[in-house]
Amino acid sequence: MLRVRDLKTYFVTEHGRGTARAVDEVSFDLYPGETLGIVGESGCGKTVTSLSILRLVPEPPGHILPGSLIEFEGRNLLALPAPELRAVRGNQIAMIFQEPMTSLNPVFTVGDQIGEAAIIHQHLSRKAARARAIEMLKLVGIADPEERVDDYPHQLSGGMRQRVMIAMALVCHPKVLIADEPTTALDVTIQAQILELLDRLQQELGMAVLLITHDLGLVAGHADRVVVMYAGRVVETAETTELFDRPTHPYTEGLLAAVPRIDAPLARLHAIPGQVPAATAWPAGCRFHPRCPYAWDKCIAQEPPLLETGVTGHAARCWLVTEPERRQAKR
Amino acid sequence: MTGVVWLLRRFVASVAIIFAVVTLVFILIHVAPGDPCVGSEEGGTQDPVMCPLLTRQFGLDQPLHVRYGRYLLQLLHGNLGYSFSLHRPVSGALAETIPFTLQLAGVALLIDFLLGLGLGIYQALRVNRLPDVVLSNVTLFVYSLPTFWLALVLLLLFAEKVKLFPLGGPSDPILCPVIDSAYCLADRIWHLVLPAFTLGLVGAAGTARFQRAAMLEVAQQDFVRTARAKGLSERGVVLQHQLRNALLSFITRFGLTLPFLLTGAVLIETIFAWPGMGRLAVNAILTRDHALVTATALIASTLVVSGNLLADILIGIADPRVRVPADGGPETSLVPA
Numbered sequence: 001m002l003r004v005r006d007l008k009t010y011f012v013t014e015h016g017r018g019t020a021r022a023v024d025e026v027s028f029d030l031y032p033g034e035t036l037g038i039v040g041e042s043g044c045g046k047t048v049t050s051l052s053i054l055r056l057v058p059e060p061p062g063h064i065l066p067g068s069l070i071e072f073e074g075r076n077l078l079a080l081p082a083p084e085l086r087a088v089r090g091n092q093i094a095m096i097f098q099e100p101m102t103s104l105n106p107v108f109t110v111g112d113q114i115g116e117a118a119i120i121h122q123h124l125s126r127k128a129a130r131a132r133a134i135e136m137l138k139l140v141g142i143a144d145p146e147e148r149v150d151d152y153p154h155q156l157s158g159g160m161r162q163r164v165m166i167a168m169a170l171v172c173h174p175k176v177l178i179a180d181e182p183t184t185a186l187d188v189t190i191q192a193q194i195l196e197l198l199d200r201l202q203q204e205l206g207m208a209v210l211l212i213t214h215d216l217g218l219v220a221g222h223a224d225r226v227v228v229m230y231a232g233r234v235v236e237t238a239e240t241t242e243l244f245d246r247p248t249h250p251y252t253e254g255l256l257a258a259v260p261r262i263d264a265p266l267a268r269l270h271a272i273p274g275q276v277p278a279a280t281a282w283p284a285g286c287r288f289h290p291r292c293p294y295a296w297d298k299c300i301a302q303e304p305p306l307l308e309t310g311v312t313g314h315a316a317r318c319w320l321v322t323e324p325e326r327r328q329a330k331r
Numbered sequence: 332m333t334g335v336v337w338l339l340r341r342f343v344a345s346v347a348i349i350f351a352v353v354t355l356v357f358i359l360i361h362v363a364p365g366d367p368c369v370g371s372e373e374g375g376t377q378d379p380v381m382c383p384l385l386t387r388q389f390g391l392d393q394p395l396h397v398r399y400g401r402y403l404l405q406l407l408h409g410n411l412g413y414s415f416s417l418h419r420p421v422s423g424a425l426a427e428t429i430p431f432t433l434q435l436a437g438v439a440l441l442i443d444f445l446l447g448l449g450l451g452i453y454q455a456l457r458v459n460r461l462p463d464v465v466l467s468n469v470t471l472f473v474y475s476l477p478t479f480w481l482a483l484v485l486l487l488l489f490a491e492k493v494k495l496f497p498l499g500g501p502s503d504p505i506l507c508p509v510i511d512s513a514y515c516l517a518d519r520i521w522h523l524v525l526p527a528f529t530l531g532l533v534g535a536a537g538t539a540r541f542q543r544a545a546m547l548e549v550a551q552q553d554f555v556r557t558a559r560a561k562g563l564s565e566r567g568v569v570l571q572h573q574l575r576n577a578l579l580s581f582i583t584r585f586g587l588t589l590p591f592l593l594t595g596a597v598l599i600e601t602i603f604a605w606p607g608m609g610r611l612a613v614n615a616i617l618t619r620d621h622a623l624v625t626a627t628a629l630i631a632s633t634l635v636v637s638g639n640l641l642a643d644i645l646i647g648i649a650d651p652r653v654r655v656p657a658d659g660g661p662e663t664s665l666v667p668a
Contacts, residue, residue, distance in 0.1 A: 088562070089562035099553055105558065105575075266582075
């Protein structure tokens with residue numbers, strides 16, 4: 001349904017001190033009705049990837065390089081003229097953002113903001129848009145929607161605002177919902193409620209969800225497939241259970257080991273040594289090699305492609321796939 | 332705090348500020364060298380017999396605190412005092428000149444805001460493209476021009492070289508001493524063009540720069556990205572989501588610019604022989620006309636204070652975060668209002 005191929009989004013840094021290759025040849029597919037999780041640390045390019053899909057990357061400094069392809073229902077979104085792109089935005093592909101506090105306009109009522117997309121795309125009258133907004137507020141589980149529709153964002157709590165954001169994104173029943181860290185700014189109980197809501201709405205409306213997060217636990221519970229990103233690259237992709245059972249890339253391994261477990265004996269939390277390198281100067285060879293416990297000369301000399309592991313749909317950008325015996329020789 | 336209580340407090344504070352300004356100006360003008368009898372410099376041409384008599388008649392021989400007390404008492408009765416230099420009550424002189432200042436500054440303000448807002452919004456729509464870059468440089472240039480210089484250049488160009496507009500004055504003194512016909516109204520407008528444009532252009536350049544910056548600041552906000560993600564056109568994003576927020580900071584600027592009604596017009600009124608309050612104030616200072624100086628200061632400070640008050644009230648109406656209180660509860664109270 002949504003096909004991303006060789007997506008390159010670069011940022012020109014100020015004073016020409018180089019180009020930040022935030023997203024570098026990223027490819028993945030999103031199938032109808034599924035939830036695809038994109039996981040990675042901050043700075044790995046997952047948010048830029050999600051913004052690139054609807055061409056929301058601020059330009060300048062950012063630009064999507066020619067040769068990139070984002071195909072939605074047979075059309076390349078990157079080559080679409082502005083009016084046609086706008087007809088996709090908010091209508092067929094909608095987005096919710098990380099910060100419900102700042103992502104709503106403080107001077108308009110939530111009803112106006114929810115109804116806006118319906119007015120643009122479905123040419124509803126103001127009255128009909130208001131009725132639709134009330135309906136949407138009810139759908140996302142806000143009590144007294146008839147009254148809340150006239151509230152301003154500052155009158156709502158963080159969880160309610162994120163519900164409003166979801167209502168706003170779903171008002172035109174999009175086929176794809178991009179959720180960029182939808183719960184990161186919320187506290188844990190609200191997080192669970194919002195995710196339940198998203199799951200329920202996905203089933204009711206039959207849309208595909210691209211769930212972008214740094215939280216592996218969230219992916220485990222809600223995604224059908226996972227794409228792991230590191231340093232602007234896809235480093236591993238697999239079905240969720242397969243990924244958790246057999247992580248192949250050392251980075252994924254490290255991420256999984258860093259999740260505290262309630263059923264394991266108490267031990268020091270594992271941390272991946274080092275830091276994500278700067279996007280202006282990715283390491284040569286495999287971009288993970290400076291932090292990798294298995295790295296050998298080949299990793300420094302040559303970057304591996306995404307290699308099939310043998311299990312359907314499971315691929316990792318690691319030479320260990322071709323030389324599995326080296327997994328024993330941990331540095 | 333409810334709106335009424337807030338308004339009442341602001342009102343009391345405003346009166347206190349005006350009172351303080353009047354007091355300060357009263358003391359300053361009285362301790363300044365020179366007095367109305369002698370004049371500011373050596374112009375001691377007054378009658379040596381009449382001078383002491385007049386001094387006693389106006390109570391100028393009394394100590395400062397007595398004179399101040401008397402002045403306040405008169406002020407509370409609505410009496411602004413008597414102008415030595417004009418030989419008439421101050422209130423009469425003000426009533427005659429204020430309409431002229433209001434006409435000049437009103438038109439200038441209209442040009443300032445309409446042109447300035449329009450340009451600023453247009454630039455925000457074309458940001459960093461050629462029209463925006465050109466306009467940015469033009470507005471910077473105009474904004475840095477001294478008004479008196481621009482006034483003289485415009486006079487030279489449009490009143491002297493090309494005789495499009497009159498050299499000065501508020502109207503034709505023979506045909507239209509008062510406005511009593513459509514012809515005289517047109518005559519007044521014709522006389523207004525140059526002084527109002529001089530004031531308005533410089534103001535508009537500043538307003539345009541301010542508005543452009545305010546629009547671009549809002550452009551960085553997350554909710555602008557949200558609006559774009561909804562499928563709004565670029566115009567819709569800028570003119571609805573950005574403008575509504577940028578207008579809030581413009582209202583504050585409006586409050587600060589309002590006193591310009593009086594103060595900014597001083598030079599222009601002098602150059603264009605416009606019989607307004609600014610010119611009156613200049614002459615009052617030069618002739619050490621105590622009552623007149625204090626009265627103009629009173630009006631100026633009232634304008635400053637009420638401009639700010641008006642801006643705060645308008646913000647209260649325009650900004651829902653101020654107008655509508657959050658519903659309470661621990662979560663919402665964390666949000667900055």
